Amino acid sequence: MDTLIVGAGFAGAVTARELAEAGERVLVVDKRPHVAGNAYDRLDAAGVLVHEYGPHIFHTNSESVFGWLSRFTTWRPYEHRVLAVPDASTGRAYPLPINRTTINSLYGLDLDEAGVAAFLERVREPREPIRTSEDVVLNSVGRDLCERFFRGYTRKQWGLDLSELAGGVAARIPTRTNDDDRYFSDRYQAMPAEGYTRLFERLLAHPNIEVRTGVEYAAVAGLDRRRTVFTGPIDEFYGRRFGALPYRSLRFEHEHLAGTTQLQPVGTVNYPNDHAWTRITEFKHLSGQQHAGSSVVREIPQDMDAPGAEPYYPIPNPANEALYKRYEALAEAETEVFFLGRLAQYRYYNMDQVVAAALALARRLTAQRRAQPAP
Numbered sequence: 001m002d003t004l005i006v007g008a009g010f011a012g013a014v015t016a017r018e019l020a021e022a023g024e025r026v027l028v029v030d031k032r033p034h035v036a037g038n039a040y041d042r043l044d045a046a047g048v049l050v051h052e053y054g055p056h057i058f059h060t061n062s063e064s065v066f067g068w069l070s071r072f073t074t075w076r077p078y079e080h081r082v083l084a085v086p087d088a089s090t091g092r093a094y095p096l097p098i099n100r101t102t103i104n105s106l107y108g109l110d111l112d113e114a115g116v117a118a119f120l121e122r123v124r125e126p127r128e129p130i131r132t133s134e135d136v137v138l139n140s141v142g143r144d145l146c147e148r149f150f151r152g153y154t155r156k157q158w159g160l161d162l163s164e165l166a167g168g169v170a171a172r173i174p175t176r177t178n179d180d181d182r183y184f185s186d187r188y189q190a191m192p193a194e195g196y197t198r199l200f201e202r203l204l205a206h207p208n209i210e211v212r213t214g215v216e217y218a219a220v221a222g223l224d225r226r227r228t229v230f231t232g233p234i235d236e237f238y239g240r241r242f243g244a245l246p247y248r249s250l251r252f253e254h255e256h257l258a259g260t261t262q263l264q265p266v267g268t269v270n271y272p273n274d275h276a277w278t279r280i281t282e283f284k285h286l287s288g289q290q291h292a293g294s295s296v297v298r299e300i301p302q303d304m305d306a307p308g309a310e311p312y313y314p315i316p317n318p319a320n321e322a323l324y325k326r327y328e329a330l331a332e333a334e335t336e337v338f339f340l341g342r343l344a345q346y347r348y349y350n351m352d353q354v355v356a357a358a359l360a361l362a363r364r365l366t367a368q369r370r371a372q373p374a375p
């Protein structure tokens with residue numbers, strides 16, 4: 001073996017493929033019983049394709065990432081749409097990101113684009129400097145929309161007030177003055193036609209790659225190799241010597257609704273202010289699958305001390321970023337271990353960003369190897 005890769009998600013699998021194609025022998029281990037990391041999908045007992053770890057919508061502006069992945073899958077064009085129900089007692093749903101329709105139907109108005117821009121200008125609370133997610137939201141849409149759509153959702157999702165969360169999180173959601181109700185505006189928006197797991201199976205099917213699932217890093221740490229690419233939690237790698245990096249976890253409540261062809265009009269409905277769950281996703285919207293019943297998942301955020309909790313979202317705030325920097329300094333001093341991905345870099349990465357980072361790392365490693373042939 002030349003390289004041991006810990007984790008068979010996008011970070012690990014893409015790196016493995018690139019190194020294998022460059023002639024290296026690669027062992028990929030994952031502690032879970034399957035490949036694909038958090039993007040893992042499967043048929044449920046009723047035969048509906050579901051995403052085990054919550055909905056994963058592929059979107060990117062990168063032609064090279066989309067092109068590279070297209071070697072391993074065909075695609076089904078899919079533009080994700082999200083509605084939010086700020087008050088479950090009325091059940092009224094509004095497009096998210098906030099757009100012209102949201103403002104007009106919420107306030108009983110009939111504004112054109114310029115009217116919406118003027119409305120937002122009137123209600124926004126200019127903030128300077130913009131540091132927290134509260135600053136971002138108040139600065140763009142003002143207090144009423146903030147309370148209806150963002151504060152409760154954030155409290156549930158992160159266990160924090162908007163004012164305790166770094167600005168980058170809320171900045172991911174745009175505000176629109178037109179009727180565009182797509183959740184993402186990237187150039188490429190599509191789902192792997194046969195699902196993510198099938199994509200990963202093809203990605204990892206290479207004579208230079210061996211995959212062992214259900215295997216912890218600790219079980220293979222002693223094997224002889226030139227280098228390691230670690231895509232698990234960086235604090236775990238270093239025995240949490242500076243303390244645990246905080247994560248938000250989720251519980252996924254999957255349900256099949258026999259006899260319900262369609263539960264909701266769009267892929268995801270958010271519940272910012274009611275229920276324990278933040279959102280419900282109905283998978284047939286994502287896959288286009290025809291089935292007499294329908295399968296949904298509810299996402300219930302939880303702390304890491306809940307039984308069986310897995311780390312999902314790094315919690316971005318200055319204290320956590322400072323703690324991560326201490327681990328990053330250890331990582332930078334390594335010569336044979338490379339840290340990549342959402343858990344190893346303690347960063348909220350979308351799938352396409354992880355693919356781009358993995359391609360960059362693999363190309364750097366193979367270039368290095370060409371410069372220094374094996375002894």
Ligand code: FAD
Nearest residue numbers: 007009010011031037038054056057217232341342350351
């Ligand atoms: P992962 O997919 O988490 O893979 C890491 C793997 O390492 C895991 O399989 C884990 O079991 C394994 N591992 C960890 N420690 C060890 C160890 N000690 N030994 C062996 N194996 C180990 N991105 C999008 O682009 N669009 C979306 O719609 C989207 N939705 C998301 C929804 C949710 C609920 C979540 C949590 C994330 C979402 N993401 C989405 C982000 C996406 O999941 C990540 O970008 C992607 O999974 C990152 O890949 P990765 O390889 O870094 O991590």
